[in-house]
Amino acid sequence: MTDDVTPAAGKPAGQRAVWALTGARLADGSTVDVLVAAGRVRAVGPDAASGPAAAAAGLREGHVVDAAGGLLLPAFVDTHVHLDKAGIRPGLDTGRRYPGSANPGDLAWAIAATHEAKRAYTVESVAARAVEVVEQHVQHGTTRIRSHVDVDTIGGLTPLLGVQAAARACADVADVVTIAFPQEGIARDPGAADLMVAAMEHGADVVGGMPHWEDGEAARRAHVAFCFDLAQRFDADVDMHVDETDDGDVRTLATVVEETERRGWHGRVTVGHVCALAAADHAYADDVVAGCARAGITVASNPVTNLVLQGRGDRGLVRRGTTRIRELMAAGVPVAFGQDCVDDAFYPFGRGSMLEVALVSAHAAHLTTPAELGTALAAITDVPAAAWRLGPEYGVVPGARADLQLYAAPTWPQVLRLQDAPRSVWRAGVLVATNEVRRTLRP
Ligand SMILES: [Zn+2]
Missing domain, CATH: 3.20.20.140 (Metal-dependent hydrolases)
Structure with a gap:
């Protein structure tokens, strides 16, 4: 496998102290917004980036990342x-x-x-x-x-x-x-x-x-x-x-x-x-x-x-x-x-x-059925997190440390199959890596 990944430049909204993702798909298939403040996931839900929680946290216009329906996973x-x-x-x-x-x-x-x-x-x-x-x-x-x-x-x-x-x-x-x-x-x-x-x-x-x-x-x-x-x-x-x-x-x-x-x-x-x-x-x-x-x-x-x-x-x-x-x-x-x-x-x-x-x-x-592919995801997320006894520190859930990653593809089976690196990776709410995949066919 070759690495077709190059770091991208720029300073997206997901680098602020308070920021939000809109239109992210979770592994269970639901589409949500996610509010991040002070390094933690503050709210997850349909109005997490626009409701009272966002206002209370001080979310500002321009500090919102459009997930464009991509899969959001815990790191x-x-x-x-x-x-x-x-x-x-x-x-x-x-x-x-x-x-x-x-x-x-x-x-x-x-x-x-x-x-x-x-x-x-x-x-x-x-x-x-x-x-x-x-x-x-x-x-x-x-x-x-x-x-x-x-x-x-x-x-x-x-x-x-x-x-x-x-x-x-x-x-x-x-x-x-x-x-x-x-x-x-x-x-x-x-x-x-x-x-x-x-x-x-x-x-x-x-x-x-x-x-x-x-x-x-x-x-x-x-x-x-x-x-x-x-x-x-x-x-x-x-x-x-x-x-x-x-x-x-x-x-x-x-x-x-x-x-x-x-x-x-x-x-x-x-x-x-x-x-x-x-x-x-x-x-x-x-x-x-x-x-x-x-x-x-x-x-x-x-x-x-x-x-x-x-x-x-x-x-x-x-x-x-x-x-x-x-x-x-x-x-x-x-x-x-x-x-x-x-x-x-x-x-x-x-x-x-x-x-x-x-x-x-x-x-x-x-591991090939949808449920089995889910166990392959758990094997690199929830299972090791539990072995580390991270408890509520881990996951795309309110209160967890905001260690997150966003993919271009919308579902876990697609992400697993296509093997493209995540568009963005956050640790404790701070953007720590981005990847851009550039492909040309018959250029
Ligand atoms: Zn070993």
Whole structure:
């Protein structure tokens, strides 16, 4: 996919402290006006730009944007991305084979290849690459980003400090929060446990993990317990990489469910990838999916990366690399879609477009009916917002922070199909990006 998007000049009305949109279509098909004041959605309805609420807020003529029947969405939330690794691919030797990994391009290869890049990281180099990807996200309608940052004895706290620097540099256009992610394991990487504590002390927001990377069941259980101990100590949410492997016998998801319930961490736990669930037997899958629903666990599925990463050992029927998305959704488990990777050792594509992520994920998960397309939208909006526990802060509803995006096309299925970037993106009521698409045919 090529990026046919160029930033537009000008200073539309949607840059004022009090402004309104008229004639916007919501995802439910209704047409409304939206009044924004002091960074928040003040009113949504047929007369929100002309009624008493508008007058009371001090809306002035000329501070009104004509949505022209375009789709208005809350800005996207990318709840699973690795900003510290983004953009390292051009510097990697992608043809080289690594010990123990005969398949350049698989997960083990990608982790090994990343080691070399990680050794050379500086706070400045990580920050520069992360800023680029955050800005791509904003340009494509995402204003909230949760980034895993590697915490291990190779890179120390450099990835965290780099992404935090990027977060500060981009604080005017996006909220970037961090997950302390022990990419090399905890038992397997002596010293990582202390670094995880240090990362939380240095302001990492969420506790990450990767239990399936440990050797043996006992170490995997200890890894999960360590992460929950840390989460309790810092009163933090948990967001782990779970069972990102084709091996259906790897079942750390069950341990995560168990710990979530035992510690009362309901609604505060996200599990990423969960590819092994697709290869597991149905009895285990039914049981653990029900457990996720019970424990209020969110699944962050990342089909764009896993489609190219997993199933590489299969012949004939090649696994899709995605978890049981439809089964999870049917069981009431919230499923989010993340970008995961951008131009790194794991994935050579990505441009911070959650619209692209939703389209690819819909293909991978067989989401095609109108209701199913709605779940693809929820997977990049309401579901991750709920996982962040944003509550009434999020959405096109009165009181929410005005993180909004306006499209030219009128409906979500059309927006998803056509893949044009949003005309305008606002964060906290402030215009932070615009896109103009210019096309000519037989010019
Ligand atoms: Zn990931």
